[in-house]
Amino acid sequence: MRFIFFLSLPLYALDQWTKLMVLRSISPDEPRAVVPDFFNLVNVTNDGAAFGSFRGNNTFFIVISAIAFLVVLALLVRRRPPDVWRDASLALLLAGILGNLTDRLLYGHVIDFLLFDLHMPYAHPWPAFNVADSCISIAVVSFVLHSFWQGKRPAARPGKL
Numbered sequence: 001m002r003f004i005f006f007l008s009l010p011l012y013a014l015d016q017w018t019k020l021m022v023l024r025s026i027s028p029d030e031p032r033a034v035v036p037d038f039f040n041l042v043n044v045t046n047d048g049a050a051f052g053s054f055r056g057n058n059t060f061f062i063v064i065s066a067i068a069f070l071v072v073l074a075l076l077v078r079r080r081p082p083d084v085w086r087d088a089s090l091a092l093l094l095a096g097i098l099g100n101l102t103d104r105l106l107y108g109h110v111i112d113f114l115l116f117d118l119h120m121p122y123a124h125p126w127p128a129f130n131v132a133d134s135c136i137s138i139a140v141v142s143f144v145l146h147s148f149w150q151g152k153r154p155a156a157r158p159g160k161l
Contacts, residue, residue, distance in 0.1 A: 003091035004076055011092070015099035015131035022113040031115065040115045044128040047109040058104055065101040072097060085146040092139035099132030 026032055026043040033040050047058045072094045076087065103110045112128035 003087045007091040008095040011095035019111040042115045044112045045109040069097045089139045089142040092135045096132040096135035
C-alpha cells in the first residue's frame, strides 16, 4: 500500500501537471526544440494505443484501462509476502494507467509531449509519449527483469524428516 502513496500518486501528479503545462504553453502546431534535431516538446493527441495504433477506439481503451486499473490496484493492496520489485512495478503500472485513463476521460484522448528523434530506421522520430507511458514501459521492463531473476532462484528444498 505504501507504494501507492510514495510512487504511484506522485508520478500520477507529475504526469497530470506536465500535461497541463503542455496544454497551457505549447500549441499543437508549434513544437519547442529542447535539443535541436534530437528532443522536442510537442502537443500531440492520441486516441489510440501505443504508437498511435488502433486510433478512434477511445471508449474501448477507457474500458480496458479501467479494468486494468482495478486489477493492478487489487494486486497492490492484497496481503502477501512483500516483494519490492513486484510492488514497485505494480505501482509504476498503476500510475501510468491512471494518468492515461484520466486523459481519456477528461479530453477524449491521451496527451503526448516528449518527442525524440533517434535518427535511426523506425525511430525517426520516435513516437511522442508522456510520463504515464514512461511509467508503463518501465513497469513492463521491471516485470520482465524480475521474472528472469525469480526464475534463477534455487528451488526451496523440503525439510528433512
